[in-house]
Amino acid sequence: MRSARSFLSVIALLSGSVSLMACYATAAPLDDAIVHTDRIGRHHAYWHDPTITAADAREVRLATIVPLGATLVDLTHVFDEETIVWPSESQGFRREGTTRGAGDGHYASGRFSTPEHGGTHLDAPSHFAGGKHTADRVPLPRLMAQAVVLDIEAKAAANPDAQLEPADITAFEERYGQLPRGAFVLVRTGWSERWPDRKRYLGDDRAGHTDALHFPGIAPDAAKLLVEREVGAVGIDTASVDHGPSKAFEAHRTFANAEVPTFENVARLGMVPETGAVVIALPMKIGDGSGGPARIVAVVPG
Ligand SMILES: [Zn+2]
DSSP states (O other), X not given: OHHHHHHHHHHXXXXXXXXXXXXXXXXXXXXXXXXXXXXXOOOOOOOXXXXXXXXXXXOOOOOOSSOTTOEEEEOOOOOSTTOOBOTTOSOOOEEEEEEEOOGGGOEEEEEEEOOSSBSSEEEOGGGTSTTSOOGGGSOGGGTXXXXXXXXXXXXXXXXXXXXXXXXXXXXHHHHHOSOOTTOEEEEEOSGGGGTTOHHHHHSOOOTTOXXXXXXXXXXXXXXXXXXXXXXXXXXXXXXXXXXXXXXSOHHHHHHHXXXXXXXXXXXXXXXXXXXXXXXXXXXXXXXXXXXXXXXXXXXXXO
């Protein structure tokens, strides 16, 4: 079984193709895989959980990462004093830097502090569901996967409280087929163009106020459908997967209970095609973290 899979991975490498649908065809649980290092050191990526014994091992192969001719698109906003954080946070991103010397004597360093939920960041399942994965425990296959972009930019332009609805998902599936299991679903609203203008991005720029927020999100029923499809992770180019007026944070809870990590304040989704890209979203590995800053990259085939 393993040698057959290794053979397939070599074929994938030789062809330079990224075929994640095929990778997940073995139906291994996303959270259950174990590392198996290629004999000649190729960088297939596996989730390694030291608490899982070899007898329990299931592989989740990622195939090659960057095919020839691909474009790497940075989907991350810069972290600086303009970084937008959730309005209930009393402090935003802060960095104190020091630089001294010059030429061969140059030395620079600094320290930073930040809310876990600010800028381009992960919401670990533990953010809204007790006992679920914390930031350091989110399995790698959920953070590196075939990307699917669901575009609601047109209706968001007409209504800042617009939501991704189940009908948007089924319309996508009529064009491209059912969402692949394990996919990294990105919801494009066009909102990252408004960054870092807090008033335009959140609908309200009063510090400490969350009662008059307006921005697009994911409707509760759409979140349930994405979980039914067993998607691996979800990202959105607004401040929250639940739209601004939400008080119950139902999309957050649905994803969290299903161990689906989410990413918020994702940038530049206009540069990612609806299908065909691969996304790598690596959050800071904060022990027991409810989330944290993330660097997100899309690999877009040429
Ligand atoms: Zn968050």
